[in-house]
Amino acid sequence: MRLGSGTVIEVVGLGDAGWAALGEPQRELVRGADLLLGGARHLALVPPVDGQDRRTWPSPLREGLPALLADVRGSVVVLASGDPLRSGVGTTLVELLGPPAVRIHPAVSSDTLARARLGWPAETTDVVTTVGRDLEAVLPLLAPGARVVVLCSDGRDPARLGGLLAGRGLAAARLTALWHLGGAEEGSRTATAGEWADQDAAGRATPDLVVCAVEVPPAERLAGAGTGAAALAGAWGPVPGRPEDCFDHDGQITKRDVRATALARLRPTPGAHLWDLGAGSGSVGVEWCLAAPRAGCTAVERDAERADRARANAQAHGVAPASRCSTATAPTCSAGPPRAAPPCHVPTPSSSAGERATSSSTSPGRPCRPAVGWSPTRSPSRERPSSSARSDASAAT
Numbered sequence: 477m478r479l480g481s482g483t484v485i486e487v488v489g490l491g492d493a494g495w496a497a498l499g500e501p502q503r504e505l506v507r508g509a510d511l512l513l514g515g516a517r518h519l520a521l522v523p524p525v526d527g528q529d530r531r532t533w534p535s536p537l538r539e540g541l542p543a544l545l546a547d548v549r550g551s552v553v554v555l556a557s558g559d560p561l562r563s564g565v566g567t568t569l570v571e572l573l574g575p576p577a578v579r580i581h582p583a584v585s586s587d588t589l590a591r592a593r594l595g596w597p598a599e600t601t602d603v604v605t606t607v608g609r610d611l612e613a614v615l616p617l618l619a620p621g622a623r624v625v626v627l628c629s630d631g632r633d634p635a636r637l638g639g640l641l642a643g644r645g646l647a648a649a650r651l652t653a654l655w656h657l658g659g660a661e662e663g664s665r666t667a668t669a670g671e672w673a674d675q676d677a678a679g680r681a682t683p684d685l686v687v688c689a690v691e692v693p694p695a696e697r698l699a700g701a702g703t704g705a706a707a708l709a710g711a712w713g714p715v716p717g718r719p720e721d722c723f724d725h726d727g728q729i730t731k732r733d734v735r736a737t738a739l740a741r742l743r744p745t746p747g748a749h750l751w752d753l754g755a756g757s758g759s760v761g762v763e764w765c766l767a768a769p770r771a772g773c774t775a776v777e778r779d780a781e782r783a784d785r786a787r788a789n790a791q792a793h794g795v796a797p798a799s800r801c802s803t804a805t806a807p808t809c810s811a812g813p814p815r816a817a818p819p820c821h822v823p824t825p826s827s828s829a830g831e832r833a834t835s836s837s838t839s840p841g842r843p844c845r846p847a848v849g850w851s852p853t854r855s856p857s858r859e860r861p862s863s864s865a866r867s868d869a870s871a872a873t
């Protein structure tokens with residue numbers, strides 16, 4: 477969508493200290509806005525202004541924004557938390573309106589504040605948002621010694637996260653919940669994932685405005701941490717080739733060495749998209765998504781039970797939003813693709829940039845033209861995808 481020419485939406489990030497911590501230039505913007513948009517919590521943080529039109533976000537946000545912004549007149553200021561481009565409304569506005577129509581005024585983000593409290597450098601810490609998503613999104617980032625800041629949906633999440641980690645053999649991981657960072661109510665609690673899991677069982681919660689900082693013990697300490705952690709060892713990291721027993725399957729699974737070889741040939745890159753026709757257990761799509769940031773997969777599986785299993789495998793590995801499986805019969809080469817994807821492929825050493833293909837299956841894919849195009853569509857991903865182009869590849873499994 478487009479705004480009137482020259483209209484720029486100012487997006488002002490607020491910390492937990494609200495108005496008191498806002499700089500004078502940003503205060504001027506807020507006071508002078510004809511239309512002030514934000515969540516109820518943010519609107520309540522700024523003093524009233526006579527005659528100012530104040531509105532809360534439509535729900536669902538992305539669908540409701542075009543109507544809300546369609547007849548914008550005068551100056552528009554949006555209130556957001558922290559850095560509006562960190563899992564925030566700034567990202568949505570830039571995607572909808574384009575960068576020239578949105579000016580971002582960031583405050584310090586919650587993950588930066590969390591790292592500051594713990595002394596964790598940005599270079600050695602990953603950040604993942606689970607706001608409105610499965611907590612499993614943290615799983616691809618876990619490895620011996622890993623540090624991950626997890627943006628949470630609410631105050632039950634720290635205990636739930638503890639339960640998730642403990643259930644995956646990481647009861648010894650250190651989990652710090654930090655709430656109301658930068659505000660008068662700031663607080664934190666550090667315990668092992670196993671101890672947090674007990675809190676979950678007891679239904680305990682922290683305040684809702686909370687992030688978690690997870691630290692996985694180094695490999696030598698994990699080695700003695702029990703069979704769960706030992707089983708994880710074969711599944712760490714982005715490199716494809718996980719053992720078959722990392723996936724639920726009925727025998728229709730691409731064997732690990734074939735999977736590793738096929739994916740190595742396909743060369744997943746950040747944001748690249750795979751079409752997996754005949755997904756079986758979904759292991760190829762899962763490993764594609766784990767292999768590169770923001771990589772996505774559209775899988776097709778004609779057997780409904782297997783399609784369910786492929787979805788469950790994607791969820792169990794924390795890539796459910798990125799790897800989607802439909803129950804359908806893949807089109808034949810002559811029938812054409814369901815989207816802009818090539819219908820089936822065999823490995824082609826000649827495949828070049830933007831053209832990646834494999835047959836990684838228990839039953840070989842039907843050879844046909846190895847064409848893979850650049851797709852304008854976006855991929856659902858762990859972090860919200862950028863609007864940049866990405867390449868498509870396909871796997872006939």
Ligand SMILES: C[S@@+](CC[C@H](N)C(=O)[O-])C[C@H]1O[C@@H](n2cnc3c(N)ncnc32)[C@H](O)[C@@H]1O
Nearest residue numbers: 492558559562564585586627628656657685686
């Ligand atoms: C939708 S994300 C937006 C993040 C925000 N753009 C930022 O830069 O921090 C909201 C997440 O940030 C967390 N959050 C925001 N402010 C916080 C604060 N002051 N202390 C702790 N967590 C905070 C929320 O609990 C939630 O997990």
